[in-house]
Amino acid sequence: MSVVGPNHHTSGLPNSNPNAASVNQVSANGGSPNPSPPMRIFVQRDYRLGVAIRFVPEFPPELNGRIDQATYEFTLNQINAYFQDAENFDCNTFCESCLGFITANLVYFCRDTKYEKCLKRLSKFISEQNTRVYLPRGLQITDPVERGLRCIEIVILNDQTRSS
Structure with missing residues (x-):
């Protein structure tokens, strides 16, 4: 896990001056600029059991007081279960691969693969978790597909611990 705060290596890039509010920052916050970017927590891949996702x-200790540990672990275990199901090779996957070979992969224009179906269910689950659990607590989980399956990003949208 890693945390990216306001002193990230991108702070020296153009338009990253915290005192210079961009048009988007001013309009998004009702006229008041947001001087510090939201803190991000990255949950890294676990390679202890091989290269499976x-x-x-x-x-993460940064989430103490924001969400209880059981809820977080439920979410992460479900995400891991979706990937385990997607990578599980069974008779259906075998037949799907054979059909793809016979049709020169044209069948994939008509239907999704088992892996794609699992990724869609995962995206729906993350969206539901954000709506029901995380957004009301000022947190947001980013779909790992959007990060190239390298990590899960948790954004702390409103940081009560920072002084304004």
């Missing part, structure tokens, strides 16, 4: 299930 799995994420480290331990609770």
Whole structure:
């Protein structure tokens, strides 16, 4: 797990001056500029069991007081279960691969693969978790597909611990 705060290596890039509010920052906050970017927590891949897509299930200390550990672990275990199901090779996957070979992969224009179906279910699950659990607590989980399956990003949208 890693945390990216306001002193990130991108702070020296153009338009990253915290005192210079961009048009988007001013309009998004009702006229008041947001001087510090939201803190981000990255849950890294877990390679202890090989290269299968799995994420480290331990609770980040930065989330203490924001969400309980059982809820976080449920979410992460479900995400890991979706990837385990997607990568599970069974008779259906075998037949799907054979059909793809016979039709020169043209069948994939008509139907999704088992892996794609699992990724869609995962995206729906993350969206539901954000709506029901995380957004009301000022957090947001980013779909790992959007990060190239390298990590799960948790954005702390409103940081009560920072002084304004």
